Amino acid sequence: xxxxxxxxxxxxxxxxxxxxxxxxxxxxxxxxxxxxxxxxxxxxxxxxxxxxxxxxxxxxxxxxxxxxxxxxxxxxxxxxxxxxxxxxxxxxxxxxxxxxxxxxxxxxxxxxxxxxxxxxxxxxxxxxxxxxxxxxxxxxxxxxxxxxxxxxxxxxxxxxxxxxxxxxxxxxxxxxxxxxxxxxxxxxxxxxxxxxxxxxxxxxxxxxxxxxxxxxxxxxxxxxxxxxxxxxxxxxx
Numbered sequence: 001x002x003x004x005x006x007x008x009x010x011x012x013x014x015x016x017x018x019x020x021x022x023x024x025x026x027x028x029x030x031x032x033x034x035x036x037x038x039x040x041x042x043x044x045x046x047x048x049x050x051x052x053x054x055x056x057x058x059x060x061x062x063x064x065x066x067x068x069x070x071x072x073x074x075x076x077x078x079x080x081x082x083x084x085x086x087x088x089x090x091x092x093x094x095x096x097x098x099x100x101x102x103x104x105x106x107x108x109x110x111x112x113x114x115x116x117x118x119x120x121x122x123x124x125x126x127x128x129x130x131x132x133x134x135x136x137x138x139x140x141x142x143x144x145x146x147x148x149x150x151x152x153x154x155x156x157x158x159x160x161x162x163x164x165x166x167x168x169x170x171x172x173x174x175x176x177x178x179x180x181x182x183x184x185x186x187x188x189x190x191x192x193x194x195x196x197x198x199x200x201x202x203x204x205x206x207x208x209x210x211x212x213x214x215x216x217x218x219x220x221x222x223x224x225x226x227x228x229x230x231x232x233x234x235x236x237x
Contacts, residue, residue, distance in 0.1 A: 005171030005198060006085035009163075010076060011188055013092045015177020015204060016221045020067045020097055022060075041152045050133055050147075057148040058130040060094075061113050065128075069101035072176065072221035075229040077102035082233055088166045092178065092185055094150055109157040109185065111150040120145035157184060167191045174200045174228075177221050180207030189213055202228065 014022075039045050040056040080087045080103055089106045091098055094113040098106055111117075116127035121140035127149075136143050151157050167173065173192035180186045189212045193199050201213040202224045210216055217224050 007166075007170045008079075008083065008085065008087050008172045008174065009166050009170040009188075009192065009197075010087075010089045010174045010176065011092070011178060011185060012076070012089065012098070012176045013178030013185070015179075016070075016072050016225075017067075017093050017095050017097055018177070019072065019220060019222050020070045022063065022067055022095055022097075037153060041150075042154055043152055044154075046147055046152075050144075053148075054131050054133070057113055057150065061128065061130070061148075064095055064097075064114065067095075067097070069097045070222045072225035073097050073101035073103070075226040079229045079232065080105055084236055086170075088163075088170075090163055090166075090185075090188075092182065094148075107159045107163060109151070109159060109163065111148070111158065113148055113150060115149035116146045117149040118142060118145050119147060124149050160184065163188075164191065167197075168195045170195075170197045172198045172200065174202065175207070175213070176202045176225060178203065178207055180209035200228075 035056060040053050046053045076089060076098065080089065087105055089098060089103050090109055091106065092110050094108065094111055096112065096114045114126065114128060115124050116131055117124050118137035118139060120142035121137060123137065123139040125138050131146050131148065133144050135146050137145055167188055168191065170192055173189060175189060178185065186209055189199050189209055193212060199213045201207060201210055201216045202221060203218065204220065205218060206216060
C-alpha cells in the first residue's frame with residue numbers, strides 16, 4: 001500500500017469468538033439456545049425472572065474457562081502492540097478472549113460477562129463465579145442487587161462518545177465476524193466511511209451491511225486476520 005493508515009478502529013463480533021468454541025447468541029430460529037431474547041436479555045426479563053437470567057449468563061461465564069483465544073484474537077493483540085499509530089479495538093462480545101490474548105486498547109460496548117454490576121451502588125466488580133439472587137455486592141454488601149454487566153436490548157451501549165470520536169478520526173475501519181444486524185454497531189462503517197476512512201470487512205459470509213465496505217474478505221477470522229495483520233505491519237517496516 002502507498003501509505004499506511006495511521007489510525008485504525010477494529011470492530012469484532014460473535015464470529016471471532018465462535019472459532020474459539022463459544023456459541024453465537026443468534027440462532028436461525030431467533031432464539032438464544034431455547035430462550036427468547038425477551039426472556040434473558042432485557043431489563044424487563046431480569047425484573048420478571050432474575051433466576052432464569054442468572055442461570056443463562058452463569059452458564060456462559062463458566063464456559064469461558066473451557067475456551068482459549070484463537071489466532072484472530074492473538075493477531076489483533078499483536079497489531080495493537082506493534083502498530084506505530086493509534087489503535088482502538090471495539091468488541092460487541094461479552095467474553096474475555098481479547099483480554100486473554102493481550103489486547104489493552106479495548107472497549108466492550110455491550111459489557112462483560114466476567115463482571116457483575118450492582119444496581120444499588122453502581123459499582124462494577126470482576127466476577128468469575130455464578131451470580132445468584134442472594135449474592136452480596138463486594139462493595140456495598142447489598143443482597144440481590146447484582147446483575148451481569150451486560151448491555152441488554154433497550155439499554156445504551158457503553159462508551160459511545162469515545163467510539164464515535166474514534167470512528168470520525170480513523171483512517172481505516174475494519175469489521176470482523178459481525179452480522180451487521182445490531183445497531184448502533186451496524187452503523188459504524190457508515191460513520192467511518194462518511195468521514196473519509198477506508199473500510200474493510202472480514203467475515204464468513206457478507207454481512208447485511210457489506211455494501212458499505214470498500215473491501216470484503218470472506219473466510220475464517222483465524223486465517224484472514226493474521227494474514228491481514230502481517231500485511232499491514234509489513235507495510236510499515
